[in-house]
Amino acid sequence: MDEINEPTLFEKGQSQDHRGSVEFFNSLDLSEFKRFYIVSNPTKRTVRAWHGHKIESKLIKVIKGEFLVAAVKVNNFENPNNESEVETFLINEESGSIYIPPGYANGAINLVSNSKVIYFSSLKLEDSVNDDYRFNPKFWDIWSEYSPEIYE
Numbered sequence: 001m002d003e004i005n006e007p008t009l010f011e012k013g014q015s016q017d018h019r020g021s022v023e024f025f026n027s028l029d030l031s032e033f034k035r036f037y038i039v040s041n042p043t044k045r046t047v048r049a050w051h052g053h054k055i056e057s058k059l060i061k062v063i064k065g066e067f068l069v070a071a072v073k074v075n076n077f078e079n080p081n082n083e084s085e086v087e088t089f090l091i092n093e094e095s096g097s098i099y100i101p102p103g104y105a106n107g108a109i110n111l112v113s114n115s116k117v118i119y120f121s122s123l124k125l126e127d128s129v130n131d132d133y134r135f136n137p138k139f140w141d142i143w144s145e146y147s148p149e150i151y152e
Contacts, residue, residue, distance in 0.1 A: 001032060001057065004101055007071040007087050011096040025097060033059060033120040041065075041110040046150040047143045049107020052077060052133035057122040058100040060108075065115025066092040069108045071100050072140050077133045080105075086140050105135055109143055 013024045039048065052074050060069055072086045089098050090111075100106045108117065121128060137143070137151040 001029060001099055001101070004099055005103075006073075006101065007089070007104065008099045009089055009091075009096050010099060028059070028097065030059075030120070032057065032122045034122060034124045036118055036120045038063065038116055038118045040114075040116045042114055043149055044113040045109060045111065045146055045148045046152070047107065047109045047137050047148045048152050049109075049137045049143070050105040050135040050139060051107065052080075052105030052135060053102055053123075053128075053131050054133070055102050055123065055131045056128055057102050058106060059097055059120040060091075060100065060106075061097040061118050061120075062091050062093050062095060063116040063118055064093055065113075066090070066111045067108045067115060067117055068111060068142075068146065069098055069106065069117075070140070070142055071098075071104045071106045073103060074105050074133070080135065080139070082139050084140065086142050088142065105133065105140075107137065107140075107143075109146055109148060111146065
């Protein structure tokens, strides 16, 4: 996915028969990803933002519930512009997967209780800690219209 330089939604494919269904993402090359983690938000409208990476990329897929996922290109990681355009994706377990390339900060708010999302990361944890930039959740405040209950 090195050639993708902006947040991108990959649509899923699905096949169904009498046994059930298979959801697939055959157009995704997962070879760059080294690890994954699952985030569970029991409380509705929990904001987890903003996490930026110069090198690391992410792939995001909702397992349960519904999330508004946001990404913003960071022009300067030491002194970012809080007026930069924020891209948003409203996704649920029926949606595709979102790729967030390096150079972006991302965040999410779950819009229903007991939501889960899986994040695939292109760096191992020991490498990621040196590429971790945290910004105040309200720095790019796209969340207020959802009346967040928790900001992290």
